[in-house]
Amino acid sequence: MSSDLELENKTLKQRVELLEQAMKQSARIRQQFNDAEIALKESRSRYRSLIQHAFDAILIISANGDVREANPAACRLFAMSEQELARLNIDQLIPDLNPGSIASKKGQKVCELEGRRKHLSPLPLEITACTLNLENDPCYAVTARDITERKHAEELRQQIQHELEALVARRTSELSKLNAAVQQASEILMITAPDGTIEYLNDAFETITGIPKQEAIGAKPSILRSSHHDNAFFEKMWKTITRGNSWEGRIINKRKDGSLYPALTSISPVFDTSSDQISGYVCISQDISEQEQMEQQMRQSQKMEAIGTLASGIAHEFNNMLAGILGNLYLIKTRAALSPKAAGQLSAAEELSLRAAQMIKQLLTFAHKDSASMKPVNLSLLLKEAYKISSVAIPESTTLKGDFTPEPLTVQGDATQLQQILINLLKNAHDACGESALVSVSLKSFKADRSFREQHPQTIASHFALLQVRDSGCGIPTEDVGKIFEPFYTTKAAGEGTGLGLSMVYGAVQQHNGIIEVESTPGDTCFNIYLPLIEKAEESLHVNRHAIEGGLEKILHVDDDGNIREITSEILTSLNYSVVEACNGAEALEIFMQNPDEFSLVILDVVMPKLGGVEAAKAIRRMRPEIPLLFMTGYGEQQINPDDLDMGSVAVISKPCNIPELSRTIKNILLQ
Secondary structure (H helix, E strand, C coil), rough: CCHHHHHHHHHHHHHHHHHHHHHHHHHHHCCCCCCCHHHHHHHHEEEHHHHHCCCCEEEECCCCCCCEEEEEHEEEEECCCHHHCCCHHHHHHHHCCCCHHHHHHCCCEEEEEEEEEECCEEEEEEEEEEEEEHHHHHHHHEEEECCCCHHHHEEEEEEHHHHHHHHHHHHHHHHHHHHHHHHCCCEEEECCCCCCCCEEEEEEHHHCCCCCCCHCCCHHHHEEEEECCCCCHHHHHHHHHHHHCCCEEEEECCCCCCCCCCCCEEEEECCCCCCCCCEEHHHHHEEHHHHHHHHHHHHHHHHHHHHHHHHHHHHHHHHHHHHHHHHHHHHHHHHHCHHHHHHHHHHHHHHHHHHHHHHHHHHHHCCCCCCCCEEEHHHHHHHHHHHHHHHHCCCCCEEEEEEECCCCCEEEEEEEHHHHHHHHHHHHHHHHHHHEEEEEEEEEEEEEHHHHHHHHCCCCCCCCEEEEEEEEECCCHHHCCCCCCCCCCCCCCCCCCCCCCCHHHHHHHHHHCCCCEEECCCCCCEEEEEECCCCCCCCCCCCCCCCCCCCCECCCCCCCHHHHHHHHHHHHHCCCCCCEEEEHHHHHHHHHHHCCHHHCCEEECCCCCCCHHHHHHHHHHHCCCCCCCEEECCCCCHCCCCHHCCCEEEEEEEECHHHHHHHHHHHHHHHH
């Protein structure tokens, strides 16, 4: 029995222990539950605090879209109270929102939608959504952020971007145009480093210098340096630009082929804006070869104008003197009983006077104050005659050789000018050689080949007469070759030359559409003159050398020079004309007005005091339109153009003229 009791006590004790353990376990579970409930409350408090203090609007909505909860940011965003929001469906706030589709997206669950505010305009929102399961009640948490400012910033960014793109496009276009302008500019544009190393060149560099740009970039500008300037010139230039100043001046540069050209050059330093240090140099260089050539032509033209003015004045007085001499010689020959020898001497004096008149005419033609008389001329015969005349004037100490082709070479030219070309060249050759020298002259035909045409592209003729004058003199210095045809240029001592001989040669060759070349080395100088040939035969030079008498026609002779007026009246009287004299245009009008129908011809000087010849002629023609007129001028025939006067039956003759020519001219105009 005692054993049963012990067993029962033992069992009871075990049960009590188990009960105590169960109570302890229950207490722990209850404590854990309490702790979990506290933690849940704290979590919900933190969650609510997080929602309440969130910067973004947060809406908790049910599965059907009803708003369950809204934080203060949502109230501010939609301009409603929490109670007002709780009475709304999400469709009334964000019409296009589908939270389920957003929550189910993979990756970034963000979209932009338009939200509606109470009594306010719509606003852009950035929306995120996620699924919640609160107390087995599925719902959605929607976060909305006002992105109005961001939108405005984006629009501003896009506007700025568009403006920048437009600015870049405009600047790109400007730079493109600038680059095209720089590349297509006719001047060289060079940019160098501070030490002078070439960094940039435009296309004009290669065009002007012949040096490829790739070859020049990296080199120094000294690749263009010629021997025309010394070291001091370039040292002064370098000092100027390295001190920060610009340099401008004329430089003689050298091309790749060794030829020289003048350049107007400007060099300026380029400063670094951040340090005010020189970061390089920019050089603009213009080839002024054509400009200098034009300036030279202008100076030549001005010289010619000066010569023309001088020659025109001298020619008038000199021609009047010659006219008086020729008139008196004619009267002596016709009135006096002369021995054959005396008659020959008078004829020689007459011939010399006419030759002097032709020289004056050539001087006027050279100065463009008179026109050349261009006719078909047999150059071979003409230059042989000029050669004979010149050989008499050259001393015997100078050996003169002539070789003239027997072939008839016909050119369109002025006989006096063509002869003067040879005479001037022979005189120039003799002066260059001095005593005991050799001067040779040759005339032959020449056919232009391809090389000749390339050297003279302006010529259109194929066949030429080639006149060569060669001497064994000292030669012409290279620097003087380009100047020898300039008026008044001479290397002779004072009183030994006028400087017009070669200028007249050049002018005559140009008037005949010819070409003149000069080749000169010490001991050998050769002038080559090419005159285009024509097929037309030479005009006959046989003219009637006897004066033709008149039939007592009455002539009004007007001239302000008393000697000319007197001798001409005597000559006209000897030719069986009745002559009335007047000393100027005004007196001629008074005489003519008294009886206009008495006169058969009016002979007038051109330049006279009170009333000139042209003005007097117009007044006379108004009184009697058909009256023949003859102008006698000492200034050159170019001074009078009958077409400009609108006059018929008008002739022009230069003073002095030989009497047979004058008589034929009068007879011809009276017969018109």
